[in-house]
Amino acid sequence: MSDEILLKMRDVWLEGRSDETWNPIINDVDLTLKKGEVLGLIGESGAGKSTLGLAAMGYTRDGVRISKGSVEFDGIDLLTASAAVKRALLGKRIAYVAQSAAASFNPAHKLMDQHVEGPVQHGVMGRGESEADGIELYAKLRLPNPDEIGFRYPHQVSGGQLQRCMTAMAMSCRPDLIIFDEPTTALDVTTQIEVLASIRDIVEQFNTAAIYITHDLAVVAQMADTIKVLLKGDEVETADTRVMLATPTQEYTKSLWAVRSFERPLKSAVQTGSVPVVSVQNIDASYGTVPVLHDVSFDMHEGRTVAVVGESGSGKSTAARCITGLLPPTAGQIMVDGDVMPPDYRKRSKDQLRQVQMIYQMADTALNPRMSIGQIIARPVEFYLGLKGAEKRKKVDALLEQIELEPSQYYHRLPSELSGGQKQRIGIARALAAEPKFIICDEVTSALDQLVAEGILRLLARLQDELSLTYMFITHDLATVRAIADEVVVMKDGRVVEQGPKVEMFTPPHHAYTDLLLSSVPEMDPDWLTNLLAERGVDNIGDAAVDKM
Amino acid sequence: MIWFVAALIGLAAVAWGFRFAGQAVTGNAPKFRDMPYGVAYGYVLGAAVLAWLVWAYMQGRSDDQAIANKFFFLRIAIEGFIIFAIAAWLFRLLGRSVGTARSKKLFRSMPLTASFGILTILIYAIFAIFAGLIAPYGQEQIIPGVAANIIPGGDPELGGNPDFPLGTDQIGRDILSRLIYGAQNTVGIAFATTVLAFLLGGTLGFLAATLGGWLDQLLSRAVDVLMAIPSLIFALLLMTIASVWAPELGIPLTVFMVVIIAVIDSTRVYRLARAVGQNIVVMDYIEAAKLRGEGLGYLVFKEILPNATAPLLAEFGLRFCFVFLTIAALSFLGVGIQPPLADWGTMVRDLGGFVNFAQFAPMAATAPLLAAGAIALLTVAVNFVVDWMLHKSSGLKE
Known part of the structure; x- marks a missing residue:
């Protein structure tokens, strides 16, 4: 991380159109991102996290508009920039990873054909060079058979692998900023951990700034340097991850933290001989x-x-x-x-x-x-x-x-x-x-x-x-x-x-599989992923570990 | 031809100039700055077509009869369009101020097209129901002492007769009366046929979707066989057979026609109902109902049908028009609605020869077009209304 500011959003107001009126989605939110910084954006569904994430690219979905504020990316004002200027930025310097990789890849084309599209279109690399780079990225993301996996169709690889292929695709032009919109929400815990580890790795390697949108606190604790909490379009608080986890100041944040504390009292053991329902x-x-x-x-x-x-x-x-x-x-x-x-x-x-x-x-x-x-x-x-x-x-x-x-x-x-x-x-x-x-x-x-x-x-x-x-x-x-x-x-x-x-x-002791399941559940401790990787090794997590059983 | 190409190229230059001027005048506002060339061309082309229409309309009102005749139908179309639009607007205004709170609310959110459609259908319905009271003469009445083929318009100088504003047909029957009775015959029969087709195809389609298995296979393959035969030819064939049976059994041929067209059209309805039904039966709420132990009737009518109304309604509107056109086509070929009953398809066939006069005596050519226009207008109106209902029920915004 450096001190140079990459993305600056000031007093951003977003509105969505429904029932023939404009209703507020995001109210007066500021967001600053330094080069190489990872910002975690958390909140419940409907809090406006995704909308804000897209607005960071100067983009809104149909029926949504940025009514006030400014979005400045590396000195370029994205809201007033012409279509041509934005076209040159998006995909090349700003990339987006969607929640459902399965729904976002075109099922009719091989992964590699979709991977090289960005670099070739933007004139960053030629096709051959870009393919070689893709294979290298696949290896960096620890995908199995990086040499061949790109030449498969999206339905031929698993959900976790597809999500990593999409991350590779976002990386293909070496962007300065990637927006991850709930990239692991649809995945199983053992698969999720693999994707988390590889995303974190590659973002660090290339010093890419990222906005990581999720509703899972434990996940964001592993990924982000800073956390911003949103509630119904309003910013609740923003703080350094460790500070936020240790001492949340706002009531709402505390209530989010407290959810995981619900536990029922234990019941006495089942009487032997009783008929099960x-x-x-x-x-x-x-x-x-x-x-x-x-x-x-x-x-x-x-x-x-x-x-x-x-x-x-x-x-x-x-x-x-x-x-x-x-x-x-x-x-x-x-x-x-x-x-x-x-x-x-x-x-x-x-x-x-x-x-x-x-x-x-x-x-x-x-x-x-x-x-x-x-x-x-x-x-x-x-x-x-x-x-x-x-x-x-x-x-x-x-x-x-x-x-x-x-x-x-x-x-x-x-x-x-x-x-x-x-x-x-x-x-x-x-x-x-x-x-x-x-x-x-x-x-x-x-x-x-x-x-x-x-x-x-x-x-x-x-x-x-x-x-x-x-x-x-x-x-x-x-x-x-x-x-x-x-x-x-x-x-x-x-x-x-x-x-x-x-x-x-x-x-403990558990069956090996139970052990794997239990240990793959992210914890609120920001060092959890690092410690786990150190303990088990990168080859002993996720699908790879399941396959060994 | 060369002029046409030249005009297109000229427009291309104008479009570029339009965008450039827009950018210059508005100080590079995003609307013009990010406007693709195609969009600019579209604006200019649209403006050019509009200008041509205005010019053509003025030609149509020219004092020189030869020039006016050339643009006669275009003039009528433009005038009709404007009159209908105003009528629809007034009708909507009426609906907004009269009636219950609910109907007022309905009219408030109604697009102009839908209010046009409803107005038109209402007028057709009134004509169809009260045909006997409204029509000045009987549908089969040959008025003594009146010439055949009086030209529409009622202008004696052009061969019309003010007593018969839409003229008379080839054996001297009043065309206005026959048009009104035609609404009763053609529309009534088409409506009955479509309803029957939907009852048949819809029920079987939902049954096939819900039960699946061999019943689905049996019904679907039977439908495939029926659909493999070109429908108009098949209907013609069956109608020919029916025309032999009808007198023997003492059943009117019209009943046979309704059943035959309904069965043929129900195959399309079946396909749709089955496809829609299959998407619904995999939903969890159907599973919940099945696990509750609900019977087939409840599943089909309470759980599936309410969720399938939108696509079925859309299909109903379309199907109604197709049935209507099939009946007109069969009547045109002589096996549909039998003379002397008035029917729009038959009227088009009987007076069709007059279309040849369009160049120099447009009023004479209007005679067959009146019935054709009645068909076209209803088709458009039904589709407008269905579009609107679909839009409402699907909850689409904007």
Whole structure:
């Protein structure tokens, strides 16, 4: 880092157009970035982080405008610069790495063809030179087979590798500034750590300044020199990473820091001999001819939460589909309260269906957008409990109160008029309406901001205590597991790797895979990544480590 | 030709000058500074076309009959456009001040095109429903003592007759009355046919999407077979067969026509409903409903249908126009709506020869174009309304 200022944004106001008026998105935010400095931009969704990140390039999405302020990059005013001047800057001196690499690469062209486009267009290098440089960058980012990987199509490499290829592409012109917009949010923890390590490395090597946008505090603690916290378009505070982590001054920042402290009290051990509410016994399952589950068994007891953890593709959601009967297992059986359930949901009675309810990850697709909240919750009430008219309304109101939403205010609303956390609450109410014993929570908090997610976890915990519900909690987030689980089941490649009470799972010795999972979860300590790399070595993290097992 | 090319090149120079002048006058404002050359050319071209239209319109109003005749139809089109725009604007103004709070709000956010469409459809509907009261003569009435082929316009000097403002047809029937009755026959039958096609294709499409498996295969392959046969030829073939059966069974041929066109068109509706339905059935809320143990009827009508209305509505508007044109085409070929019932397709066919007079006696050529215009106007109006509904239901902004 030097003291030379690269990017200077002064009194920036951004507005977005909706309902035929301009509404504020960012209010009067200043941002200064020195050469080689990494600035972490954090905040909840809707805080305006991405919009501000794009504004740093002098760019706004359609329907957004910079109403006041100035953006100066290396002495050039980006807001008044002509299109030609900006064209010469963007891609060459300022680059952008988007959240979803899979959606940002053109699937019809090889990676290398897309990689060389920038340097060739900007006249930085010729095609051959640029290809050679690309291979070098791939090696620096520790991609496997750097010589060949560029000549594959985007769908032929994994998500983490694709994200690193995009970083390489952003680096291709050796820009002075890169904007990373949630580059690891969609990745598994073991993959994330690899991408984090390589991004940090390469940014340091080329002394590139960066704006790192994320909602994950632990991630930003590893990456950034300075942290800026945004709340609903307003700057909350800006400080050096270590200072900010140690002594946050603002209430909001403190509340962000505190989220991870939520933890339920431990419950006594399950009495031996009690009948589990749901028992999964030696099930195998396959999609078509592809086997996905192998001899999976675990029990779930009344009033307890069983967290099923594993990376994407480990079969944890498939196990849930077997329990609900959407995917009849090829071997083994599901027992509820000691009775064997028919494997196919179509063969189950209304009462058997009522007992097993589900809450989905994406509340957006789990609620019918054309039905009002009242209708959505009333349907299972009417269907299972046979309530009609005023009685039905009373029950729905009671359910809405249970999930802490004011009935008169929300009964007639449509899902699109609710926030993400509220939608998830409606999903919970719909499951509760059936008065079930057992609820499957499929990644219910992973699409939510941390504060909102914590609210949902607290609500679920309270409901469990009140109604002695049993939860199967599918997640890849170990912080959530720590907060809410009583027992943990670790899955990998369709098998149960390890299972037991939470305390046992979080204290060594672990199974090697559990150990890898646990150690890959970023911690708030800014030295965590450095220490981990020193301890394990660069070749013993992420996919490489998983492959060795 | 050479003049045309020269004009285009001339415009290219003007466009460059326009941008340069804009930059100079506004002191290099971003609008002109970053304006691509193509956009500048577009502005200049648009201005040139507008200027030509004004010139052509003035020609159309020229005192010299020979010149005026040349631009007669363009003049009518421009006048029609302006009159319709004003009518639509007034209609929207009316809607904004009269009616319930809800309807007022609806009219406030309505684009002019949609209010034009609604107005036109309303007028057609009124004519269709009250045809018997509005039309001065019967649709099959040959008025004694009145000449055939009276020219529209009602100007005796040009061969018109003020009693028959739109003239008479080849056997002396009043064209105005037949146009009005045509609304009843053509539009009514087209509407019935489209509704039937949607009931059939929509239901089967959603069933195929929801149940999948062999039913989906069976229905989809059957639809493929039907779609493989050119639809107009197929309809012609079936209508020919039906015209033999109809008298034997004592069922009007029109009923056969409605069913035949509905079945043929339902294949397109089926395709759309199935594709839309398949996108919806993979949603989590459908899975939740299935796991709740909901029946097929609930799934299709409560969960899928409300989410499929936008694309289906758009298709309804389009399909209605296609059905309408198919009926007109069949009638034109002589197997559709049978004489003496008035039908716009038949009217175009019967009077079609007059189009040849367009150069020197434009009024005479108007006779067949009246029915054709009625078809075109309704098609445009329906599409405007559907566009608007689609826009509203999809929640698109701006």
